[in-house]
Amino acid sequence: MATIKEVAREAGVSVGTVSMVLNHADYGSAAIRAKVEAAVAKMHYVPSEIGRNLSLQRTQMVGIIVPTVAHPFFAELVEGLEESLFHLGYKTMLCCTQKKENAEHTFVTMLKRRTMDGIIMGAHSLDVSLYENLNRPVLAFDRYLSDNIPIVHCDHQLGGQLAAEAFLQHDCHHIVQIAGAQIVRTPAHGYHQACNEVMQAHGAQTDLVSLPWNEFSFAGALQLAREIFTRYPDVDGILGADMSIAACLQVAGERGIRVPEALRLVAYDGTFMTQTGSQPLTAVRQPIEELAELAAAKMVHMITGEQDTLPWVLPPHLLPGRTC
Amino acid sequence: MATIKEVAREAGVSVGTVSMVLNHADYGSAAIRAKVEAAVAKMHYVPSEIGRNLSLQRTQMVGIIVPTVAHPFFAELVEGLEESLFHLGYKTMLCCTQKKENAEHTFVTMLKRRTMDGIIMGAHSLDVSLYENLNRPVLAFDRYLSDNIPIVHCDHQLGGQLAAEAFLQHDCHHIVQIAGAQIVRTPAHGYHQACNEVMQAHGAQTDLVSLPWNEFSFAGALQLAREIFTRYPDVDGILGADMSIAACLQVAGERGIRVPEALRLVAYDGTFMTQTGSQPLTAVRQPIEELAELAAAKMVHMITGEQDTLPWVLPPHLLPGRTC
DNA sequence: GTGAAAGCGCTAACAC
DNA sequence: GTGTTAGCGCTTTCAC
Numbered sequence A, B: 001m002a003t004i005k006e007v008a009r010e011a012g013v014s015v016g017t018v019s020m021v022l023n024h025a026d027y028g029s030a031a032i033r034a035k036v037e038a039a040v041a042k043m044h045y046v047p048s049e050i051g052r053n054l055s056l057q058r059t060q061m062v063g064i065i066v067p068t069v070a071h072p073f074f075a076e077l078v079e080g081l082e083e084s085l086f087h088l089g090y091k092t093m094l095c096c097t098q099k100k101e102n103a104e105h106t107f108v109t110m111l112k113r114r115t116m117d118g119i120i121m122g123a124h125s126l127d128v129s130l131y132e133n134l135n136r137p138v139l140a141f142d143r144y145l146s147d148n149i150p151i152v153h154c155d156h157q158l159g160g161q162l163a164a165e166a167f168l169q170h171d172c173h174h175i176v177q178i179a180g181a182q183i184v185r186t187p188a189h190g191y192h193q194a195c196n197e198v199m200q201a202h203g204a205q206t207d208l209v210s211l212p213w214n215e216f217s218f219a220g221a222l223q224l225a226r227e228i229f230t231r232y233p234d235v236d237g238i239l240g241a242d243m244s245i246a247a248c249l250q251v252a253g254e255r256g257i258r259v260p261e262a263l264r265l266v267a268y269d270g271t272f273m274t275q276t277g278s279q280p281l282t283a284v285r286q287p288i289e290e291l292a293e294l295a296a297a298k299m300v301h302m303i304t305g306e307q308d309t310l311p312w313v314l315p316p317h318l319l320p321g322r323t324c
Numbered sequence C: 001g002t003g004a005a006a007g008c009g010c011t012a013a014c015a016c
Numbered sequence D: 001g002t003g004t005t006a007g008c009g010c011t012t013t014c015a016c
Helices: A004-011 A015-023 A030-043 A049-056 A072-087 A103-112 A156-169 A189-201 A218-231 A242-254 A288-304 B004-011 B015-023 B030-043 B049-056 B072-087 B103-112 B156-169 B189-201 B218-231 B242-254 B288-304
Strands: A061-066 A091-096 A118-121 A138-141 A151-154 A174-179 A205-210 A237-241 A264-269 A282-285 A317-319 B061-066 B091-096 B118-121 B138-141 B151-154 B174-179 B205-210 B237-241 B264-269 B283-285 B317-319
Touching: A004 A015, A004 A030, A015 A030, A049 B049, A061 A072, A061 A103, A061 A288, A072 A091, A072 A242, A072 A288, A072 B072, A072 B091, A091 A103, A091 B072, A103 A118, A118 A288, A138 A288, A151 A156, A151 A288, A156 A189, A156 A237, A156 A264, A156 A282, A156 A317, A174 A189, A174 A218, A174 A242, A189 A205, A189 A237, A205 A218, A218 A242, A237 A242, A242 A264, B004 B015, B004 B030, B015 B030, B061 B072, B061 B103, B061 B288, B072 B091, B072 B242, B072 B288, B091 B103, B103 B118, B118 B288, B138 B288, B151 B156, B151 B288, B156 B189, B156 B237, B156 B264, B156 B283, B156 B317, B174 B189, B174 B218, B174 B242, B189 B205, B189 B237, B205 B218, B218 B242, B237 B242, B242 B264
Parallel strands: A061 A091, A061 A118, A118 A138, A138 A151, A174 A205, A174 A237, A237 A264, A264 A282, B061 B091, B061 B118, B118 B138, B138 B151, B174 B205, B174 B237, B237 B264, B264 B283
Antiparallel strands: A091 B091, A282 A317, B283 B317
8 A cells, every 4th residue: 555655755855745735735836747747647545544533633533322223213313313423424333332341431432543524323222421521522312411511302291291291182191102211311201391391280190101222123112101001001092202102002012002093192203103103103203313403513613722613402293194 | 542652661661672562462471571561551542443554554444335234235245344354354444336426436446545454345337447557356246246246145146036936836827026126136037037937937927126326215127016916907916126126015905905815026135125014925035144244254354365165155934924 | 935843632653 | 470672654844
């Protein structure tokens, strides 16, 4: 592999000149530039990012930590982040923590090792202390990590209200909400609370059931759905993440409960999986792509030290379907 | 940020000693090791990966190129690759090409720039020439790139036969197959051909319709499903990717066609989305996780120059459901 | 406008 | 067994 030195020799100029010609469009006389370019072409020279990284002390790489990417919400999130980061000139390093013992720790170490310039954290971290006096760019996505770590998220308050209104429009009296693990510190718990408040103000009964920590599988959702129908036979409305609601719809089908007539279902997140079943799910849609774009922009600003006036919170909206 | 030099000064030893103590568990006397470790702790020293990369001439990073990760098949693939690579000591750089103009070109350039040690290519490349005399580790996943680029894939021949047998068991006479774009050179076309042969040998009519290039959305699938029902009113069996079959089931529902009684559907791939609808799809399941593990191992062997006797092809199997 | 040279942080071969 | 040192490939400041 040709190095910049060889190119310099071939072109009959110095190493510095080659570097300047390559990195600054306005550097050097036409003659010199031509010589350098000819040498580059002849030697099939491609600059080494590794050398560049050392010299510049950065990698132009951002790490993304999510529990899994084999889940529609995180898949859409990662997709959006990668795209936005790409357009901002950054590469994306992916880390899925769900199946790995302390992968999160490993990745935070990589940040310290300057493998990447910053991290966007979207996993359900329990060991928040990892982030405490980490003096490098970290942005949290929809979870609280530490006082000095900024956080981008959806307006879950509003999300919960939208769901409640949908239920109330159809006279629901007994709502069950399926939440993530309560130990996880995330603003997302807010939508259950908001929905709760609105429903109770209207005299409805509400119950909350929780999934285990780091449970995102359909199998897990199915199991919990079965429990709900058994435990709350008179439930007439369920709110939960897409996966959970899809499971409820399937179980309702098995038990001959008609949706939406006898049971109203509202999915929270509104990923593509709300659309792909034979009965599209009514959903509160988080603007995942926009949130990702926002997070990517914030991350880059943290790395470069720029200020911005972008918001930290984006509103969700109701996505019509055939389950409520 | 402390550097190795400062640690050496603090410990009263040389830079080389620090490096050796840190990288080789069996180096140095207990006394020296203790001194170094104390200095490391005191200075909060974390070695820079950037310096290491330059010295070692590698980044321990593998690039994964897929069209999108917001699609169950690629999501499961990426998840599996990332996990396997992680356990093999490699980081994963993600690149989604679908929404970006020549992102693929950019990523192949990054490989040349030694940003990563190798690439696993799972996108539907059209410009195969990119890979032609690229002298670096590239592994293709389920697509033909170039004569000297190895390829890991599922036994689609067998997959097609499994599907055909399922149709024949229920006396299907007119099968429509939904394929990806025909310009893409992939072994996956093989399952349509295999299914075709078996069906025709049994006197069934078969038709093939194709999705546009790089079309992986549910909306696209839905549109094609509608066309199929209109164009082939007597169709009694459809084979296609999960997303396409889910769309067919939805459209069948709209038109009052009973599945599986009047129409048999077999999904190819068998990702989790075949399970999440209210009527689980019968599917030919590609062993995505195992394929990913295999591809990751092969990739690492290409990077390190090791030989292996692992297979290049893995068999699919039939996943029971309620659509065939 | 161009070349020389220092330096980015680390590893490992080679002296001692 | 430990220290010295020559790179790894690049960028950029500073003389000329």
